[in-house]
Amino acid sequence: xxxxxxxxxxxxxxxxxxxxxxxxxxxxxxxxxxxxxxxxxxxxxxxxxxxxxxxxxxxxxxxxxxxxxxxxxxxxxxxxxxxxxxxxxxxxxxxxxxxxxxxxxxxxxxxx
Amino acid sequence: xxxxxxxxxxxxxxxxxxxxxxxxxxxxxxxxxxxxxxxxxxxxxxxxxxxxxxxxxxxxxxxxxxxxxxxxxxxxxxxxxxxxxxxxxxxxxxxxxxxxxxxxxxxxxxxxx
Numbered sequence: 001x002x003x004x005x006x007x008x009x010x011x012x013x014x015x016x017x018x019x020x021x022x023x024x025x026x027x028x029x030x031x032x033x034x035x036x037x038x039x040x041x042x043x044x045x046x047x048x049x050x051x052x053x054x055x056x057x058x059x060x061x062x063x064x065x066x067x068x069x070x071x072x073x074x075x076x077x078x079x080x081x082x083x084x085x086x087x088x089x090x091x092x093x094x095x096x097x098x099x100x101x102x103x104x105x106x107x108x109x110x111x112x
Numbered sequence: 113x114x115x116x117x118x119x120x121x122x123x124x125x126x127x128x129x130x131x132x133x134x135x136x137x138x139x140x141x142x143x144x145x146x147x148x149x150x151x152x153x154x155x156x157x158x159x160x161x162x163x164x165x166x167x168x169x170x171x172x173x174x175x176x177x178x179x180x181x182x183x184x185x186x187x188x189x190x191x192x193x194x195x196x197x198x199x200x201x202x203x204x205x206x207x208x209x210x211x212x213x214x215x216x217x218x219x220x221x222x223x224x225x
Contacts, residue, residue, distance in 0.1 A: 004154070041218050090154050099162065100145065100157050101145075101213060103156070104154050105153055105154050106152075106153070
């Protein structure tokens with residue numbers, strides 16, 4: 001019974017393409033997040049989102065955009081992919097008032 | 113920008129030894145969390161500490177939050193090979209994590225049988 005799921009698990013694509021990663025949580029949480037983990041395993045927040053507010057990390061290029069069809073889903077769209085976008089992307093969720101976040105299994109994106 | 117300095121970055125010890133991982137910052141956090149990450153998986157929450165000076169125990173793992181809420185430590189007693197993994201500390205600025213967590217760079221722990 002997966003709490004936070006992501007698809008696909010692996011994504012290999014060429015520079016310049018546009019791709020999406022999907023995330024779903026069945027925990028009833030109202031806030032979702034996207035994190036990027038680089039090759040040195042450093043995790044950095046990209047976005048946090050609930051039905052009222054999108055908080056964007058100022059270092060994230062505007063080629064990245066989160067889209068939320070409903071509270072249980074937060075997808076990540078990436079336009080004009082670049083080599084430097086290669087990383088593992090994690091979705092997470094929490095209750096807005098809670099500290100604990102629950103992470104998905106990650107999507108390894110490789111841009112060639 | 114709030115930073116969390118985690119040390120050591122790498123640690124390889126023998127089974128049965130004790131170890132401590134440190135997480136330090138010059139900034140105050142409303143909470144600190146410790147996660148463990150296995151290869152190919154997402155981070156899994158181990159513990160959350162909220163109150164300055166708080167100590168929490170999870171079997172052989174002891175977590176402490178500094179009095180000033182700027183630092184934390186993870187102590188493992190009698191380490192086992194099953195403790196091998198990437199340990200991450202993470203801080204929340206606000207009274208919830210709504211603006212995301214700030215992570216340390218992680219400690220790669222290897223426990224040799």
